[in-house]
Amino acid sequence: MKKLLITLSLILGATPILAENIDVTGTVQSRCTVNVDTPGMYGNPNAYTLTTASASSGVDPIVRFDVTLADAYHAQVSYPTAFTSSPSLPDTVSWVGTVAVAQMSTSDQSGYQAASTTSGSMRQYALAHAGTLWVKATSIATYGGGQAKAFPGGAYKAVVLAQCIAQ
Amino acid sequence: MYRSVALCLLLCSSVLGHEMTPTYPEWQVSYSGGIKKTTMRLWNSREDVQYYEIGVFDDEWKPIPFVTSYKIMKVDYLSQVKFDVYIRETNIKDARYICSLSKLRSDNVSKTLLATRICSKFKAAWEL
Amino acid sequence: MQLRLWVLWLLLFCSSSTLANYIFGYTPNAASNGLSWGMNQSYLGQYGIGGMDISGVIYTYNPIKLLEDDFVVTVENDRVGGGFVFQDTEDWSQKYGGRIKKVIPLAYTPIAVFGDGRIRTSGIGTIEDASVQYIYRFDACFDPQSDPNCPGYVKPKPPKLPDIPDYDALQDESVKIAQQETDKDLLEDDEKSEEDEEEEEDEEEMEWLLASTENAIAMANGIAQASILKSMNIATNITNYYIAIIPDSYYPETVALQGGEVVDNRRALRSLSQDNLMNQMIEEQYK
Numbered sequence: 001m002k003k004l005l006i007t008l009s010l011i012l013g014a015t016p017i018l019a020e021n022i023d024v025t026g027t028v029q030s031r032c033t034v035n036v037d038t039p040g041m042y043g044n045p046n047a048y049t050l051t052t053a054s055a056s057s058g059v060d061p062i063v064r065f066d067v068t069l070a071d072a073y074h075a076q077v078s079y080p081t082a083f084t085s086s087p088s089l090p091d092t093v094s095w096v097g098t099v100a101v102a103q104m105s106t107s108d109q110s111g112y113q114a115a116s117t118t119s120g121s122m123r124q125y126a127l128a129h130a131g132t133l134w135v136k137a138t139s140i141a142t143y144g145g146g147q148a149k150a151f152p153g154g155a156y157k158a159v160v161l162a163q164c165i166a167q
Numbered sequence: 168m169y170r171s172v173a174l175c176l177l178l179c180s181s182v183l184g185h186e187m188t189p190t191y192p193e194w195q196v197s198y199s200g201g202i203k204k205t206t207m208r209l210w211n212s213r214e215d216v217q218y219y220e221i222g223v224f225d226d227e228w229k230p231i232p233f234v235t236s237y238k239i240m241k242v243d244y245l246s247q248v249k250f251d252v253y254i255r256e257t258n259i260k261d262a263r264y265i266c267s268l269s270k271l272r273s274d275n276v277s278k279t280l281l282a283t284r285i286c287s288k289f290k291a292a293w294e295l
Numbered sequence: 296m297q298l299r300l301w302v303l304w305l306l307l308f309c310s311s312s313t314l315a316n317y318i319f320g321y322t323p324n325a326a327s328n329g330l331s332w333g334m335n336q337s338y339l340g341q342y343g344i345g346g347m348d349i350s351g352v353i354y355t356y357n358p359i360k361l362l363e364d365d366f367v368v369t370v371e372n373d374r375v376g377g378g379f380v381f382q383d384t385e386d387w388s389q390k391y392g393g394r395i396k397k398v399i400p401l402a403y404t405p406i407a408v409f410g411d412g413r414i415r416t417s418g419i420g421t422i423e424d425a426s427v428q429y430i431y432r433f434d435a436c437f438d439p440q441s442d443p444n445c446p447g448y449v450k451p452k453p454p455k456l457p458d459i460p461d462y463d464a465l466q467d468e469s470v471k472i473a474q475q476e477t478d479k480d481l482l483e484d485d486e487k488s489e490e491d492e493e494e495e496e497d498e499e500e501m502e503w504l505l506a507s508t509e510n511a512i513a514m515a516n517g518i519a520q521a522s523i524l525k526s527m528n529i530a531t532n533i534t535n536y537y538i539a540i541i542p543d544s545y546y547p548e549t550v551a552l553q554g555g556e557v558v559d560n561r562r563a564l565r566s567l568s569q570d571n572l573m574n575q576m577i578e579e580q581y582k
Binding site for chain 3: 101102103104105106107108109110111113114132134
């Protein structure tokens with residue numbers, strides 16, 4: 001038994017311990033990330049209307065802005081004012097839309113909507129606080145210039161532009 | 168605390184995002200006289216986007232001539248790209264924003280597409 | 296000796312790491328039935344038992360308030376033994392309302408540490424659409440006996456066999472009764488009554504057979520007749536009756552009143568009074 005214990009301690013003592021320090025580096029810096037929370041979808045409640053309203057089987061697009069530094073960025077979201085791809089449309093298409101804050105990660109952001117500014121279809125928010133902001137856009141397209149003409153059959157695509165501009 | 172909150176949100180939810188840093192890049196000396204460069208990092212977590220277009224603009228959003236390896240660069244899903252942007256020294260005082268814009272593809276479903284653009288800013292001398 | 300050394304070597308340096316069998320996920324909304332909840336299965340779902348470690352809280356709500364009102368909302372969980380596991384406050388005073396969504400990261404904390412949770416408000420305002428979800432990992436082997444593959448599982452002992460008393464068939468009263476001699480008279484009577492019953496049944500069956508045979512003929516005749524009638528009806532073409540034109544002729548009126556006026560018949564007037572008398576006589580029987 002004694003010999004066994006001595007042998008054991010020798011084994012333990014003789015074993016080399018291999019170790020190495022590996023550095024993991026990174027930096028924390030101001031950043032703005034624009035995410036697609038919900039991609040939108042047009043519903044077709046009648047022949048002359050395309051809308052993202054949920055009551056008409058559409059889906060409102062939602063963008064998420066993550067910022068890590070206060071007062072570093074403006075968030076700008078624009079609802080569509082033209083189709084990027086569609087069948088040939090000889091008549092006029094009228095566009096209506098809204099942009100509004102849907103959700104926030106801190107109560108300090110509750111004043112963003114009231115303090116936002118608009119320029120045409122674009123609404124700008126000054127991201128005065130770090131955190132996450134969800135912005136929802138709605139879009140309605142009507143064909144025929146008030147005469148309710150039916151949209152030709154085919155695929156329609158319009159773009160919501162979400163921008164994060166450094167202040 | 169907010170950074171950890173933001174990070175957790177990124178990890179905890181389905182992420183379809185786009186990010187470009189640094190927020191305030193600076194011009195550096197390049198290999199050639201009369202040319203300055205800056206290095207940007209672009210991260211893509213949008214599965215539906217593989218290409219981003221780079222642009223340099225002045226205060227009034229007019230384009231400024233510049234050179235990168237690719238003006239429309241391919242950035243795979245969940246990967247990042249570092250790229251250098253070169254401009255003439257004479258344009259530096261006008262260059263205000265450097266932006267990356269997602270390039271979207273079409274398919275057969277009627278939907279709204281979400282284009283994302285992130286712009287970093289070159290601070291003017293009076294802002295430094 | 297050498298063998299013992301090798302065994303020791305293996306025991307010391309071949310460490311076996313037991314990897315816990317974790318299930319990761321989110322609980323259902325703990326605030327679905329009110330603004331306070333307990334940390335148990337009825338609020339947290341099937342994994343809301345020992346073995347759940349919570350690593351974060353995701354909450355969202357929509358405060359309804361006026362800009363000028365003071366309103367403070369706190370989301371918190373008690374800690375068993377005193378204090379709070381976490382407490383997160385949002386001060387909406389002098390601010391607009393607006394839907395909020397926050398994530399509170401925690402180190403993996405066993406559910407046993409958590410007391411009741413709640414959303415507490417103070418000031419003027421209400422909250423709606425509240426949702427509180429816990430991010431968790433669940434150790435399926437927290438109770439080793441839950442799965443034979445869990446480390447520490449002890450195979451349960453087999454159940455104790457019931458005591459079966461000794462049984463002597465020769466002492467059983469039922470066996471003794473069964474061994475008694477059978478009364479043959481009873482058997483014969485039974486057999487006779489069974490024979491009678493069988494004969495009656497046979498007769499009845501014969502009657503049924505004969506009846507059904509006769510009925511079969513009648514039924515067959517009826518069926519044959521019906522089919523003949525049907526075929527006759529099909530053959531009959533009654534279209535002609537619909538389109539037939541019945542010739543007719545005009546019979547002019549021959550009786551004509553030759554001028555003058557029609558006067559009352561005085562004789563009829565006399566009979567009217569007689570009729571009246573008749574009616575009175577009939578009515579008399581009802582008085």
